Amino acid sequence: MIIEEITLYHLSLPFVSPFRFSHGELKSHDCLIVAVKSDGLTGWGECPVFPNPCYTYETLKTASHILTDFLIPQILGKNLTSPSHCFAFWGNIRGHNMAKAGVECALWDLFAKSENLPLYKLLGGKRQRIPVGVSISLQDSLSGLLEVVESYLSMGYRRVKLKISPDFCLLPLQTIRHRYPNLLLMADANCTFTLDDINLFLALEELNLLMIEQPFAYNDILDHAKLQSLIKTPVCLDESINSPHDTRIAILLQAARAINLKVSRVGGITNALAIHHLCQEAGIKLWCGGMLESGIGRAINLHIASLPNFVFPADISASSRYFAQDIITQPFVLNSDDSTIDVPQGIGIGVEVDWDCFSRFVVSQQTFS
Ligand code: OSB
Numbered sequence: 001m002i003i004e005e006i007t008l009y010h011l012s013l014p015f016v017s018p019f020r021f022s023h024g025e026l027k028s029h030d031c032l033i034v035a036v037k038s039d040g041l042t043g044w045g046e047c048p049v050f051p052n053p054c055y056t057y058e059t060l061k062t063a064s065h066i067l068t069d070f071l072i073p074q075i076l077g078k079n080l081t082s083p084s085h086c087f088a089f090w091g092n093i094r095g096h097n098m099a100k101a102g103v104e105c106a107l108w109d110l111f112a113k114s115e116n117l118p119l120y121k122l123l124g125g126k127r128q129r130i131p132v133g134v135s136i137s138l139q140d141s142l143s144g145l146l147e148v149v150e151s152y153l154s155m156g157y158r159r160v161k162l163k164i165s166p167d168f169c170l171l172p173l174q175t176i177r178h179r180y181p182n183l184l185l186m187a188d189a190n191c192t193f194t195l196d197d198i199n200l201f202l203a204l205e206e207l208n209l210l211m212i213e214q215p216f217a218y219n220d221i222l223d224h225a226k227l228q229s230l231i232k233t234p235v236c237l238d239e240s241i242n243s244p245h246d247t248r249i250a251i252l253l254q255a256a257r258a259i260n261l262k263v264s265r266v267g268g269i270t271n272a273l274a275i276h277h278l279c280q281e282a283g284i285k286l287w288c289g290g291m292l293e294s295g296i297g298r299a300i301n302l303h304i305a306s307l308p309n310f311v312f313p314a315d316i317s318a319s320s321r322y323f324a325q326d327i328i329t330q331p332f333v334l335n336s337d338d339s340t341i342d343v344p345q346g347i348g349i350g351v352e353v354d355w356d357c358f359s360r361f362v363v364s365q366q367t368f369s
């Protein structure tokens, strides 16, 4: 398909409540949305990058610079024979996975639409309902925390992930576990601990956590391997896995029993598929992570999560958990009977942009043709 036109939108979508984790507090989802046109079709992608280089080194400004000055010009007017073909034109661009994922996911949507198929079918996905949970921010008080957990459980969510940090960890997790002995409960440290905290991780063993996500540095694999050898609770990697190569190292070192796979963090669907297959072969269980995406990124996450080695509930909650107003015509809802969200069944990513809402949240836009 000849890439005729690409539009880049900077969107700012207010959250229903601020998202707080160890990297700070976010009041809105600021992201870049990519629309790629070819042959009368439009493919959509999302680059869910933060304003600050806190989660990865990328920021809204770097992603917009890399997209505008390199990624987009290098594929514009080119005839791509598959979504992954873009990488042949990007060989001289190191890193910047989120910027790449924005365009690459739009190409997958475009190709799925040209084949008249829902994206998950093109990817080899089977499931049409994805088990999901909710990721809960750091809270100010234990009573407030229990109220938040209670409210999500009453909506039908059956898996809770709590953000933790050195001053919000053991007691909050004990409090939740005491109140809900059978809840699927896990913790995400976003890199705030070190091996010196080993006694804390040993104390967490009796809480029967589903896993502990990314306790150590964003670029560490070695210390995570050491930790996994010392505790029974599964260690899960998030920030540390940015490529199939990182995945091979983690597998070789037995650094984790689970991986939180985010399409945006690994540079798109091509790499996500490669990581999926590597983990499946190695017996490492996956689950689909989230970056507080809009309806576009959320749809892409649901499609990839339909692959067979995504075994734990995903960080893909209903649109209303994040936004009063999403940018798609049919916002995602939770099936409260089994804590799942449906994979969209239309062609491509299977969602339609609601232009009224969309244009209200556009901060700026630029078209390349
Ligand atoms: O570490 O998984 C994370 C959100 C933004 C950045 C990093 C993370 C998260 C979440 C929320 O945990 C996942 C979601 O609900 O989209």
Ligand code: MG
Residues within 6 Å of the ligand: 188, 190, 213, 214, 238, 239, 260
């Ligand atoms: Mg995480």
